[in-house]
Amino acid sequence: MLRITGGRVYDPANGVDGVVKDLCIEDGRVVKNVESGRTINASGMMVFPGGVDVHTHVAGGALNFARGLVPENQRVARKFLHGGDRRSGIGGMTPTTFATGYLYAGMGWTTVNEAAVPVLSAKHTHEELHDTPIVDKSCLLLMANNEIVLDLLEAGDLERARHVVAWMISAAKVYGVKAVNPGGVAAWKWGKNASALHESFEGYSSLTPAKIVSGLAQIVDDLQLPHPLHLHCNNLGVPGNVATTIETMQLLEGRRAHLAHLQFHAYGGDSWTTMRSGAAAVAEAFNAHPNLTTDAGAVLFGDAVTITADGPWQHLLYQLTGRKWGNLDVENETGCGIVPYVYKDHNIVNAVQWAVGLELLLLIDDPWRVFLTTDHPNGGCFWRYPEIVQLLMDVDFRKEQIKKLPAAARERIVLADLDRQYSLYEIAIITSAGPARSLGLSRKGHLGAGADADVAIYPEQPDEGGFLFSYPRYVIKAGAVVVEEGDVTAVTEGREFIVQPGYDSGIADFIRPLFEQAYTMSFENYPVEIERLKRPEQITLRPAE
Amino acid sequence: MITLTLKNAPHVPLEAEALSPDVMATLSNEAIRALPVLLGKRQRRLDDFFHVEGEASDELAIEGDAARIKWIGRGMTRGRISIAGNAGMHLGAHMSGGTIDVSGNASDWVGGEMSGGLIRVAGNVGGQIGAAYRGSHTGMRGGTILVGGTAGLEVGMRMKRGIIAVRGLVRDFAGLQMKGGTIVLGSGAELRTGAWMMRGTILSLRPIPLLPTFSYAATYVPTFVRVYARHLGALGFSIPFEESDGAYRRYTGDTSVPGKGELLVWSPHGA
Numbered sequence: 001m002l003r004i005t006g007g008r009v010y011d012p013a014n015g016v017d018g019v020v021k022d023l024c025i026e027d028g029r030v031v032k033n034v035e036s037g038r039t040i041n042a043s044g045m046m047v048f049p050g051g052v053d054v055h056t057h058v059a060g061g062a063l064n065f066a067r068g069l070v071p072e073n074q075r076v077a078r079k080f081l082h083g084g085d086r087r088s089g090i091g092g093m094t095p096t097t098f099a100t101g102y103l104y105a106g107m108g109w110t111t112v113n114e115a116a117v118p119v120l121s122a123k124h125t126h127e128e129l130h131d132t133p134i135v136d137k138s139c140l141l142l143m144a145n146n147e148i149v150l151d152l153l154e155a156g157d158l159e160r161a162r163h164v165v166a167w168m169i170s171a172a173k174v175y176g177v178k179a180v181n182p183g184g185v186a187a188w189k190w191g192k193n194a195s196a197l198h199e200s201f202e203g204y205s206s207l208t209p210a211k212i213v214s215g216l217a218q219i220v221d222d223l224q225l226p227h228p229l230h231l232h233c234n235n236l237g238v239p240g241n242v243a244t245t246i247e248t249m250q251l252l253e254g255r256r257a258h259l260a261h262l263q264f265h266a267y268g269g270d271s272w273t274t275m276r277s278g279a280a281a282v283a284e285a286f287n288a289h290p291n292l293t294t295d296a297g298a299v300l301f302g303d304a305v306t307i308t309a310d311g312p313w314q315h316l317l318y319q320l321t322g323r324k325w326g327n328l329d330v331e332n333e334t335g336c337g338i339v340p341y342v343y344k345d346h347n348i349v350n351a352v353q354w355a356v357g358l359e360l361l362l363l364i365d366d367p368w369r370v371f372l373t374t375d376h377p378n379g380g381c382f383w384r385y386p387e388i389v390q391l392l393m394d395v396d397f398r399k400e401q402i403k404k405l406p407a408a409a410r411e412r413i414v415l416a417d418l419d420r421q422y423s424l425y426e427i428a429i430i431t432s433a434g435p436a437r438s439l440g441l442s443r444k445g446h447l448g449a450g451a452d453a454d455v456a457i458y459p460e461q462p463d464e465g466g467f468l469f470s471y472p473r474y475v476i477k478a479g480a481v482v483v484e485e486g487d488v489t490a491v492t493e494g495r496e497f498i499v500q501p502g503y504d505s506g507i508a509d510f511i512r513p514l515f516e517q518a519y520t521m522s523f524e525n526y527p528v529e530i531e532r533l534k535r536p537e538q539i540t541l542r543p544a545e
Numbered sequence: 546m547i548t549l550t551l552k553n554a555p556h557v558p559l560e561a562e563a564l565s566p567d568v569m570a571t572l573s574n575e576a577i578r579a580l581p582v583l584l585g586k587r588q589r590r591l592d593d594f595f596h597v598e599g600e601a602s603d604e605l606a607i608e609g610d611a612a613r614i615k616w617i618g619r620g621m622t623r624g625r626i627s628i629a630g631n632a633g634m635h636l637g638a639h640m641s642g643g644t645i646d647v648s649g650n651a652s653d654w655v656g657g658e659m660s661g662g663l664i665r666v667a668g669n670v671g672g673q674i675g676a677a678y679r680g681s682h683t684g685m686r687g688g689t690i691l692v693g694g695t696a697g698l699e700v701g702m703r704m705k706r707g708i709i710a711v712r713g714l715v716r717d718f719a720g721l722q723m724k725g726g727t728i729v730l731g732s733g734a735e736l737r738t739g740a741w742m743m744r745g746t747i748l749s750l751r752p753i754p755l756l757p758t759f760s761y762a763a764t765y766v767p768t769f770v771r772v773y774a775r776h777l778g779a780l781g782f783s784i785p786f787e788e789s790d791g792a793y794r795r796y797t798g799d800t801s802v803p804g805k806g807e808l809l810v811w812s813p814h815g816a
Binding site: 075 | 678682
């Protein structure tokens with residue numbers, strides 16, 4: 001039992017805005033009252049629901065490939081030494097599994113959603129999530145370039161496609177569906193891309209990216225998954241991709257969807273020399289589509305490693321940087337590209353990217369629909385989130401940073417004209433309450449009775465040299481105090497959220513011959529056994545509408 | 546002067562970053578004895594392996610066969626280390642100043658990613674001297690490495706500045722992905738010298754096999770060679786520069802990258 005007294009509580013899901021009140025915790029949940037137990041005096045501190053990362057890459061084959069590709073980053077990364085309950089590891093751009101848990105918890109984040117998992121590497125991903133301590137986890141299944149699914153969509157057999165998707169979700173033990181560059185990764189296997197929404201792509205005759213997007217969004221809604229289709233739109237990173245992004249929003253009318261890392265999809269201009277911010281147009285369209293949520297995918301200057309299933313884009317980025325490139329072919333399901341990247345403030349394109357992420361966060365009216373992410377590690381590392389919070393909350397700080405950008409970049413952005421400042425209440429929404437609601441995790445992101453007792457307690461003034469949310473004084477995860485005075489003091493095990501949508505029990509017989517014809521492993525070894533998940537927790541499906 | 550005499554050579558490599566003037570310059574004899582070294586994964590004291598005489602000096606003398614002792618002079622910025630015997634891997638890696646002298650042989654990664662200072666090895670060295678560590682963009686950024694004997698693979702890989710001069714034969718891939726700086730090959734090199742080089746100079750005093758992606762440009766004696774000859778001559782390494790003796794054949798490449806580097810091959814008159 002635990003009582004937190006005297007803190008200023010920010011709990012937007014329950015309308016609590018900086019009210020000084022006690023918070024009581026028992027058996028891992030928030031309760032109305034406790035009789036005894038430890039008391040934490042949080043006077044002069046702010047009490048937030050633990051952060052929820054709606055889109056990150058922290059485990060699995062692609063991330064592990066990235067770890068191997070950048071030994072030069074590992075050599076200078078923060079070291080975590082073995083001691084007590086703590087395992088050794090390294091931080092940096094692509095932290096090792098244990099360090100990932102310590103870094104998230106050490107910042108007050110308690111739930112993370114790994115956003116890209118192919119069925120084929122789901123086992124690997126779950127093994128790594130096992131070893132990612134403290135935080136609760138979920139992951140999303142890559143479906144928009146899975147050739148069994150695409151063949152069904154081309155044939156117009158949406159119903160069978162739905163059963164296949166449901167079977168794959170159950171087989172991979174995941175929480176939702178992710179679509180990356182629909183059709184583009186399948187086309188990449190022919191050295192091509194899918195950049196026009198309404199044109200078919202290599203390997204298919206009538207199927208188009210638009211049909212994949214609307215088909216999968218429909219399937220996810222029909223399966224009543226708690227989190228909507230998680231969509232990485234076509235033409236990521238391409239100057240002028242505003243048109244594609246807005247057209248995709250129109251396609252999705254009448255269905256739910258989450259648009260991932262919107263910053264990478266909000267560029268105007270038509271080439272690298274004319275590229276400019278398209279955030280205003282994207283935000284305006286987004287504001288008019290209440291069926292959608294999004295995350296920023298903000299960029300911070302400095303080192304990053306770009307990791308995405310978007311193989312063709314990564315090849316282009318490799319040609320632009322001329323450094324390293326890793327490419328994975330995940331059989332008939334997807335692909336993956338890895339390119340280490342440095343965002344430089346004197347580079348006009350990078351400066352525009354930096355501004356676009358912030359512009360979207362400031363121009364989208366409803367904080368319940370836009371969430372804080374960097375698409376870790378693509379736009380910057382998750383452990384730099386407090387820097388973005390500072391940029392959102394302090395217009396003077398922001399304008400100081402804008403002044404450092406090249407003049408040519410300042411002409412291409414609107415950030416300098418935006419005076420909006422986020423309140424602490426709104427920060428609690430974009431870092432916790434909003435993403436929890438979008439994920440459909442009803443016990444996350446709030447501090448009402450019955451909520452999971454995931455709490456981050458921050459000092460009201462930032463520490464010397466740090467940002468406001470850099471160093472929580474206390475972090476409580478499922479009722480256990482895991483961080484005290486800024487240090488991880490106890491290591492707990494998080495849970496893994498999964499869904500189990502229903503499917504026709506005969507669907508495996510449909511998949512098996514297709515699988516045996518094309519895959520390199522045996523069908524029996526394909527699904528992930530539930531025993532591989534240490535603490536699985538099945539989340540109930542949405543009620544039918 | 547601090548004299549470190551090896552008691553008995555370790556059976557597995559000993560990681561001894563503490564063997565650096567920067568670490569020992571202000572320490573008492575007692576504190577030096579207690580410096581940590583890693584034998585495999587176990588932490589041990591320096592005096593488990595060495596007799597230590599002297600204290601508080603930036604001149605170190607190491608005596609005995611230190612072939613299994615790694616990271617001697619790592620990151621040093623000043624002073625001198627004299628090794629009477631052999632040295633292990635990563636000798637003088639990341640160093641930015643000072644001098645290291647080895648009377649015997651040294652192993653791989655001599656002067657890895659160094660940025661200044663001088664390393665002189667009388668005997669042979671292993672591969673990757675002055676090179677970039679795996680994954681790094683840039684190897685050696687400055688300083689001088691002189692080798693009396695032979696050298697292994699990938700000498701000066703991704704180096705950007707500085708000089709590497711090897712009197713004996715050098716193995717394959719000298720100057721791999723080189724971005725600048727100078728490599729002097731006293732006895733030539735084996736295969737694929739200068740592969741993927743972007744900039745920089747490889748000067749060979751013997752004919753070497755050339756990659757097809759290098760093209761002949763001219764025969765002359767570049768002015769800078771005289772300057773380099775004076776610098777290296779002072780360090781006991783002579784290179785020819787008199788037009789009466791011969792000239793250098795200049796090849797540019799590696800055009801497969803495409804690069805603007807140069808291979809200068811000495812061609813004596815009458816040869």
